[in-house]
Amino acid sequence: MNVAEIGTKACAVNPLKSSPALGGALAFLGVDKSLPLLHGSQGCTAFALVLLVRHFREAIPLQTTAMSELSTILGGAENIEQAIGNIFERANPKLIGLCSTALTETRDEDVRGDLRSIMLRHPEWNDLTVVHAPTPDFAGSLEVGWASAVQAMIDALVREERQTRILRQVNLLPASYMTPADVEAVRDVVESFGLSAIVLPDLSGSLDGHVPDEYVPTTLGGTPVDRVSDMGASQITLAIGEHMRGAAEALERRSGVPFKVFDRLIGLEAFDAFVETLIGLSGRPAPEPLRRERSRLVDAMLDGHFFFTGRTAAVAAEPDMLLAVTRFLDEMGCRIGAAVTTMKSPAAAKVPCDPVVVGDLDDLERLASSGDCDLIIANAHAAVAADAIGVPLYRMGFPVFDRLGAGHRVSVGYRGTRELLFDIGNIFIDHQTEHQPYQRQDREVASDASVISA
């Protein structure tokens, strides 16, 4: 349908991307009692940490191997070993998610091999699982790192054999752009069919903004590590977004669990497809509350479609989120005037806009301005672009650091789609194109002479 066009600039101006290592860390944050560890200089961790804290407004457990110039040149195995030792003593996590960075990948370290010999040397770390996810910053973005970490966990924790299938157990692999509240909403729907879902990663357990009774140096809540190995016994894997295909395939390769990739869960038709699958899997009819929710979405679409018609939106997001949001807008009658994404991807090719530009927020500003757009949908960094061209911004994606409750917004499923529809529809209502008043030249003017005295 379209060709993703790579921007021709050498210099990214106001980048849209966050790093793959950050995405990897975020995925590990969806596992219970885990602690992500970035293998790089301490700045790699500090920046990622600050950004995650600003987005979620939560304390984020995240550590660093604190690589120096010397250890980078000589190899970082010693730093990894020290880091694991210190984390083990201080935080005692069940899982450490080791994400590489551009720094360590440039040297092409054999982290996997190093890790194996380190773990052999330390039988006292028996209960600790260390998973290594390759997440070089020079290849891809947050979405890629997230997918890489999920696949790494599956490769490390799911046994390589066909297991007895557990009836009614399904795997759910959420997309990187799904908020903790999104994850919860989808899981609730899956479970409403009497299915039990193993969600990996499960941010709804760890980053949903709860106030624990005591200090925990690791994540508190999320997918239990033991449950990850149980994924090999599920009936099916439901993967959300094209970027989760690799992880779903890995699971099938290891344990024969078939999978289905849903390119999105935003929009009526898209979620209908998901629900149909659940009906087939469970052999049960859709529960009454879900039917009611669908009906409410249908009603919202009837009420709201007027306000989307004839409007134009510019959207910048990672490929799978871009696809989900632009398809939904398209289905509501809103034109996509500009689409900017972070990299080439099969998802980008299905976006209803031509071209889809691989670029930055500066490209978004330029395209939105020349394409006469009424609305920008992008992360919080796009506020500058939106201000510059005087167009409202609806914040979605990562990071959103200037709004409360970034992690609590729901935009998937029937209910989430309805909320998204209301949010965006209300912006369109606020910014209706007003007619320029026409001033009649020959209008009769009142004067003292025109008053007929009594």
Added chain:
Amino acid sequence: MLKQRVAEAFNEPGCATNRGKSDQDRKRGCSSAALTPGAAAGGCAFDGAKVALQPITDAAHLVHGPIACEGNSWDSRHSATSGPQIYRTGFTTDMSELDVIHGGEKRLYTAIREIADRYRPAAIFVYVTCVPALIGDDVETVCTAATERFGLPVIPVDAPGFVGSKNLGNKLAGQVLLDRVVGTREPEKTTPYDINIIGEYNVAGDMWQILPLLDQLGIRVLASISGDARYHEIACAHRARANMVVCSQAMVSFARAMEDRYAIPYFEGSFYGISDMSAALREIARLLVDQGAPADLLTRTETLIAAEERAAWRQISVYRERLQGKRVLLYTGGVKSWSVVSALQEIGMTVIGTSVRKSTDDDKVRIKGLMGEDAALFGQIPAKDLYRMLAGDEADILMSGGRTQFVALKTKTPWLDINQERHHAYAGYEGMVSLVRQIDATIHHPVWRQVRAPAPWDKPGAGQ
């Protein structure tokens, strides 16, 4: 080359901690202790260099590296500007795998050209991050060529993250300014009242609480290094009569070098707290008069101080009773520690402990003098201990930076941001009044009673 510069940065006769070290320890630098794998916190040298230079508002700041360095960090600091906006724009070469394999020099050169053509900034600072340092990109040569070709200063900032801490990055940035910017231009005029303010980054507009006072005294800030700065001003900074260093440990080398090279005397001071603010004004006036400014500056300064102090105290007195004896835990770095301690004590609050992880020995002596010998001085407080202290109700408020914000909030303890992400200006007399107002509003906020109350099912005698 970089190695040598790092070693030089660690050799600081102006720093008391440094003087007290053996040669061996000195070589190791001042931050090696903080870099423990698996137990480290804090930014890298690149971060520190960017913090120190980015407030130069009419320059473009181009980060040469893969996406993490700029993509994860831009648009996060609140260093305010009174004019140019270009410094806020996030520029990065966003190095790809191919750049790593073939070298990133060509892309860097083109990126510089794009910025020069499209924005015409006063200068372009090019930050070298770990990956280009590792693959040996010759950034220096690229910058020299670009300077000639495009006719504007293109300045390499060689402070890749892996050489050390944020603090070291501050120092390396100072060195860059000294070696490549200061003294490259001449001001149109000079006055006997010209000073530089060094190490003040105009976070939340802090500088703007100070400048009106200096204006009233006829004191001109020739260059601010680097809050709300313009490139040209820093290039002319060598013509100032006196230097004030605000964020002591990081930028004292800069001030000492200016003393060596240009015979500009300096002092270390602070704009936080009423008595420190007054002391800073007095010291500025004294140095300028020593350097030949008319002596009436001293009396004018005293008159201003008296009036400002009176006004500030009048506004603060409203809160004094409400804050008397309230316990503060202060967790911040460097000069802010002692300076805020004395400020809080001035209004009758009890500082139960303060961090000194970035403070010099002089700072520590000063804090002990203020808080007494058995004052609790902390290095890095592990989050776990911080949680325990706050959960154990050892403090009525935590004042710190964003990193520890959620540790405090999860214990339902009032928290106030005093670091770079904050939105309120706390410098100067006005700033102090505003700080006191914020502390009061934070401690006495109606939310605490509600969030601390037990849930209905946790109340004594609640039914199941």
